[in-house]
Amino acid sequence: MRTIELLRLGLSRLGHSRLRTALTMLGIIIGVASVVALVSVGQGATSGITSRLQGLGTNLLTVNPGATRTGFTRGAAGSANTLTVDDANAIAALPGVAGVEPEIDSSQLVIAGTSNETAPIIGTSAAYASVRDYTIWLGSFLTPADVTNHLRVAVLGATTASNLGLGQGSIGTTISVGGLPFQVVGIFQPKGTSGAVSADDEVVIPITTMQDHFDNAQSVRTIGVSVASAGQIELVKADIQVTLEGRHGIAPGGVDDFSISDQSQLLQTVGSVTGLLSILLAGIASISLLVGGIGIMNIMLVSVRERTREIGIRKAIGAKAGDIMAQFLIEALAISLIGGLVGIAIGVAATAVIGLIAGWGFVFNPLTVLVAVVFSLAVGVIFGVWPARQAARLDPILALRYE
Amino acid sequence: MSAPLIELDGVRRVYDTGRVQVAALDRIDLQVASGDFLAVVGPSGSGKSTLMHILGCLDRPTTGRYRLGGVDIADFDDDGLAEVRSRTIGFVFQDYSLLPGTSALENVAAPLLYQGVPRKERLARATAVLERLGLGDRLDHEPTELSGGQQQRVGIARALVTNPALILADEPTGxxxxxxxxxxxQLMQGLNRSGRTIIMITHDAEVAQGATRQVHLRDGRIVA
Incomplete structure (x- = not known):
């Protein structure tokens, strides 16, 4: 019998019991929709987190001072004052380093007109914006000349600026930082929150000015290093280690008084966590698809039982086992395929809505859809074959007698 | 004289119920020539239905030989038997056995589906047969919308549509x-006069009078 005839026969039955067909399909629809939506959510979350991490700076290495040691007591990491501006200069001279920015922190009262707030003050170099991946909204960032000339200029984070009522037209105005007048030369674009600390609440001034007025120590809190290309990260990391060990008089293999971290470790960790999350979500969704498949099998078995006489009649008038098998299998496949397509539509819509709410946008992976289609067809075959075989193997005599 | 259409040679059909073996048919020898109208008569339990199942290639003899159109049906597997049913036999059932929820036309066209006849031709042939049997105005009616007599005529039309060598009717008037x-x-007599071979199974002696020849079954044997 030709395929088109088999299709017509298999599909004609679906219209006979619409409610039952629809309910059976619902199982598959929910299963496929949840697979598509949850896998996309997993991917969306992964790409959202990854892009946020990359927003912290591209090819960024962070050098932090190590822990203080008093006898046998080890202090918190970063508590030592071992890193200096000279260390930063030495790192800047290494090959493959695109930019270096040492940072000294302070916290000062900032006053602009009638507004005031106590803001984090960061003394740094002209490379800060590029290393930390900040974009200037208004004005410009610190120049190397600002740093060498100890100028009292400041660039404000987006949050700080809006807190102080500064915006368009504020470039060139004077604010008070820790009681001293500073000229506003630039305002950053908002960058978003990383962790608990807002990257947008800060006042950036030249490191030399910082040392002059607020913190005359030579030690720095951290040194950010941007590497020219991702492939050089490991090399630069090793160079920095050797250089700093040499400068600090530490024997190779000894206990360093600093630590170097890069984002690849962080990205790797986050990647494995979100990967696990995706697998978990897909697993949960697959269970609902499995339940939907069992629903198909259940209904098909009932249908075979109900239509035993029909099968007997068809066999008597010349249907071969394969014809009967095909008729029922096509029915199961049609239910699962139509259910799968509707499920994909719903799943994609759900993905768009979730992406909008969660803020990572619409992440759509055609592969997910392909997998979902294949999966739903597989469900149809796997859970349709057995009932169809039952139908095909019925003894025509018994089937004809069946009431 | 050409070979008979049907030749049963020492056919036995034994049902193995586990503890005892029941012979539903015992050493049946029967020949039916092309153009015969044979009535198989017997009370219930005489083996009529078993005989019909074997004649209709729905079942096989336990021992003995059944030749249909000169071919031993033992040579066929299940799909082969389906092919034989499709090509050579038209069934008429006591309860009409029409496909529920399906129009008279589609019911009559159904056997042609399994012969691989294209849809257009199927419908044309089914329409022609139904019109010949006076059901030309009932093509779109489903079985539940037809009287018993009409349903049985649809059943006969379905048996005829493949133009089979043999019509097997199981208690068609029951x-x-x-x-x-x-x-x-009368309809079947008319078909027989136009050359169709018919075997009718019945327990009703009066109905059997309609046939041109009768065999009587009792306890799985032909007694007359």
Whole structure:
């Protein structure tokens, strides 16, 4: 019998019991929709987190001072004052380093007109914006000349600026930082929150000015290093280690008084966590698809039982086992395929809505859809074959007698 | 004289119930020539239905030989038997056995589906047969919308549509009132006169009078 005839026969039955067909399909629809939506959510979350991490700076290495040691007591990491501006200069001279920015922190009262707030003050170099991946909204960032000339200029984070009522037209105005007048030369674009600390609440001034007025120590809190290309990260990391060990008089293999971290470790960790999350979500969704498949099998078995006489009649008038098998299998496949397509539509819509709410946008992976289609067809075959075989193997005599 | 259409040679059909073996048919020898109208008569339990299942290639003899059109059906597997049913046999059932929820036209066209006849031709042939049997105005009616007599005529039309060598009718009048039953017998007599071979199974001696030849079954044997 030709395929088109088999299709017509298999599909004609679906219209006979619409409610039952629809309910059976619902199982598959929910299963496929949840697979598509949850896998996309997993991917969306992964790409959202990854892009946020990359927003912290591209090819960024962070050098932090190590822990203080008093006898046998080890202090918190970063508590030592071992890193200096000279260390930063030495790192800047290494090959493959695109930019270096040492940072000294302070916290000062900032006053602009009638507004005031106590803001984090960061003394740094002209490379800060590029290393930390900040974009200037208004004005410009610190120049190397600002740093060498100890100028009292400041660039404000987006949050700080809006807190102080500064915006368009504020470039060139004077604010008070820790009681001293500073000229506003630039305002950053908002960058978003990383962790608990807002990257947008800060006042950036030249490191030399910082040392002059607020913190005359030579030690720095951290040194950010941007590497020219991702492939050089490991090399630069090793160079920095050797250089700093040499400068600090530490024997190779000894206990360093600093630590170097890069984002690849962080990205790797986050990647494995979100990967696990995706697998978990897909697993949960697959269970609902499995339940939907069992629903198909259940209904098909009932249908075979109900239509035993029909099968007997068809066999008597010349249907071969394969014809009967095909008729029922096509029915199961049609239910699962139509259910799968509707499920994909719903799943994609759900993905768009979730992406909008969660803020990572619409992440759509055609592969997910392909997998979902294949999966739903597989469900149809796997859970349709057995009932169809039952139908095909019925003894025509018994089937004809069946009431 | 050419070979008979049907030749049963020492056919036995034994049902193994586990503890005892029951012979539903015992050493049946029977020949039916092309163009015969044979009535197989017997009370219930005489083996009529078993004989019909074997004649209709729905079942196989336990021992003995059944030749249909000169070919031993033992040579066929299940799909082969389906092919034989499709090409050479038209069934008429006591309860009509029409496909529920399916129009008279689609019911009659159904056997052609399994012969691989294209849809257009199927419908044309089914329409022609139904019109010949006076059901030309009932093509779109489903079985539940037809009287018993009409349903049985649809059943006969379905048996005829493949133009089979043999019509096998199992108690074709069993569910009908006497007037409709008489009509069905007349219809089959007409078919027989136009050359069709018919085997009718019945327990009703009066209905059997309609046939041109009778065999009587009792306890799985031919007694007359």
């Amino acid at each position: 569910n009908l009132d006497s007037a409709s039953g008489a009509e069905v017998i």
